[in-house]
Amino acid sequence: MNPLISTLITIGVVLGGVLGGCSYLIWLERKVAAWMQDRVGPNRVGKFGLLQPIADGMKFLLKEDVIPSHVNKVLFLLAPTISVMTTMLALAVVPIGPTTTDSTSWQAMIAPGIDIGIVFIFAVTSLAVYGIILGGWASNNKYSALGSLRASAQVVSYEIPLGMSILGIALLSGSLNLETILQRQAEGGIGSWNIWFQPLAAMIFFTSALAESNRLPFDLPECEQELVGGYHTEYSALKFGMFFLAEYTHVITVSFLMAIMFFGGWNFPWIATPDSHYAGAWIVKFAVLHTKVLACITFVMLLRWTLPRFRFDQLMGLAWKVFIPLSLCNVVCTMFVRQFSLSWWWLLPVSLALVIITGLISMTPSPKRAASPLQH
Amino acid sequence: MAIQDKEICWVSEPELSFWESTFLPAIAQGLKTTVGHIFDNKTVTQEFPEVKPNLPANFKGVHRLNRDDEGRVKCVACFMCATACPAHCIYIDAAEAPWEDRDKYPERFVIDELKCIYCGMCEEACPCDAIELTSEFDISGQTREEMLYDKDKLLSIFDQTVKLPKDPVRTHGGVLGPASEIVQPMPPGKVPPPLPIISRPANDSSH
Numbered sequence: 001m002n003p004l005i006s007t008l009i010t011i012g013v014v015l016g017g018v019l020g021g022c023s024y025l026i027w028l029e030r031k032v033a034a035w036m037q038d039r040v041g042p043n044r045v046g047k048f049g050l051l052q053p054i055a056d057g058m059k060f061l062l063k064e065d066v067i068p069s070h071v072n073k074v075l076f077l078l079a080p081t082i083s084v085m086t087t088m089l090a091l092a093v094v095p096i097g098p099t100t101t102d103s104t105s106w107q108a109m110i111a112p113g114i115d116i117g118i119v120f121i122f123a124v125t126s127l128a129v130y131g132i133i134l135g136g137w138a139s140n141n142k143y144s145a146l147g148s149l150r151a152s153a154q155v156v157s158y159e160i161p162l163g164m165s166i167l168g169i170a171l172l173s174g175s176l177n178l179e180t181i182l183q184r185q186a187e188g189g190i191g192s193w194n195i196w197f198q199p200l201a202a203m204i205f206f207t208s209a210l211a212e213s214n215r216l217p218f219d220l221p222e223c224e225q226e227l228v229g230g231y232h233t234e235y236s237a238l239k240f241g242m243f244f245l246a247e248y249t250h251v252i253t254v255s256f257l258m259a260i261m262f263f264g265g266w267n268f269p270w271i272a273t274p275d276s277h278y279a280g281a282w283i284v285k286f287a288v289l290h291t292k293v294l295a296c297i298t299f300v301m302l303l304r305w306t307l308p309r310f311r312f313d314q315l316m317g318l319a320w321k322v323f324i325p326l327s328l329c330n331v332v333c334t335m336f337v338r339q340f341s342l343s344w345w346w347l348l349p350v351s352l353a354l355v356i357i358t359g360l361i362s363m364t365p366s367p368k369r370a371a372s373p374l375q376h
Numbered sequence: 377m378a379i380q381d382k383e384i385c386w387v388s389e390p391e392l393s394f395w396e397s398t399f400l401p402a403i404a405q406g407l408k409t410t411v412g413h414i415f416d417n418k419t420v421t422q423e424f425p426e427v428k429p430n431l432p433a434n435f436k437g438v439h440r441l442n443r444d445d446e447g448r449v450k451c452v453a454c455f456m457c458a459t460a461c462p463a464h465c466i467y468i469d470a471a472e473a474p475w476e477d478r479d480k481y482p483e484r485f486v487i488d489e490l491k492c493i494y495c496g497m498c499e500e501a502c503p504c505d506a507i508e509l510t511s512e513f514d515i516s517g518q519t520r521e522e523m524l525y526d527k528d529k530l531l532s533i534f535d536q537t538v539k540l541p542k543d544p545v546r547t548h549g550g551v552l553g554p555a556s557e558i559v560q561p562m563p564p565g566k567v568p569p570p571l572p573i574i575s576r577p578a579n580d581s582s583h
Binding site for chain 2: 038043305306307355356358362
């Protein structure tokens, strides 16, 4: 098949899947939130409220699109576009299904065989902060500006542990290409999934990714109680929808990365291994990968309604005082294991030890404030 | 008066134990609670249009004008309710009564249900139990004019609600509605609160 046509088809599939997926994930999130809070959730439009996402989408399209008179129009219109574009671009190098090295067949990936894979994703998704900053700045509104300032500080800080946490995987796999990373885990079976060798990195990556995508408990850029709506206060209708879509797409991308980099992608013992060539194996592998992704997204939703929001200094402290040193230690340990060709299983106890050491360090009492002279 | 040293209580931050300082058990505990609610979902939502809420018998909803035993409007157009109304939402046009037993009757009796604050003062003020608040609350209209309830509308609300088990019980004379039969069951192990006893000082000679 003409590679141009097949790529266009893939782009169509990915875009359609992400847009549809996003709207139904919002439905799922509303349902999960409702169940957690002993409510019913959307149940008016269609059976179980299943048509609710379509109604919401129609509402976004048909609502009056207000552009306040005091905004910088060019930047105001540019911001949501940048947000959506960057998050969508990141999906280009994510394998959405099993891929092969055979370049003539159709690949479940927009741009197969990109060696800078993860670096590309981080480079592009960190551009998403431009959308937020421009949105907040162009709105010419103090709440939006505060929200975007918080967002920029947060995203820039968490980029470091995010990038650092996947260095270990790059060292173990010898590649930044997501397909290669996935292939190495798939060939070794469940015992060689990266989660066993990099559990600490997985935790840091997941938490930093939550912060990157501005999800709770790190949603300071848009915390409703303090900032009205944060950087998208002035946005309405489709432009607000685009910000929303960008945020959700980010969560999807991150979940794909979690599933592919740490949980073996489409690999699952017995039913989806590189050797399974039974009829429909492709479908099974596809389903396994997407089940893992869905599980990750559901976990993000569960966390959202479980953890309270961080204070801003706690947020910064977590990134700079905990995650960056921890991920550095993790990288050093991984280098050590690689350099001296030790068993990779050493990395599991080492990660646990690092967590325990962190706990012990934060347990040591901080220097007491000068005792009151009145106490003795 | 200045604060004494011995009155000052110095509070210090509680020290975290090892597990507390990793925050992981706390997160797991929180997840246990939230996930537990997903699988053990005791929904408290009442799906309103299908399920009507079980309102208390003394709920103050939309008004009605009571009829007497002969089906005539009970109101004698004394303007007590309109005077008592803090929202000034009652308009009465009095006219000579066509009946022997009273002097006046309301030719027009309009309540602006949008202005009304549903305080029940009209009901309290009425000397002949002619106006009452029912437990109906889901009233709506397309225009403001529609929400001006006239005498016919208010009498028709009486016709609709008089047979309901939630017929008002707040009348202080005449025949009580069915809701007066409702016995509010006390949860076991709870004693009813004692009635407040208002005692007057013995040397109060004003009365």
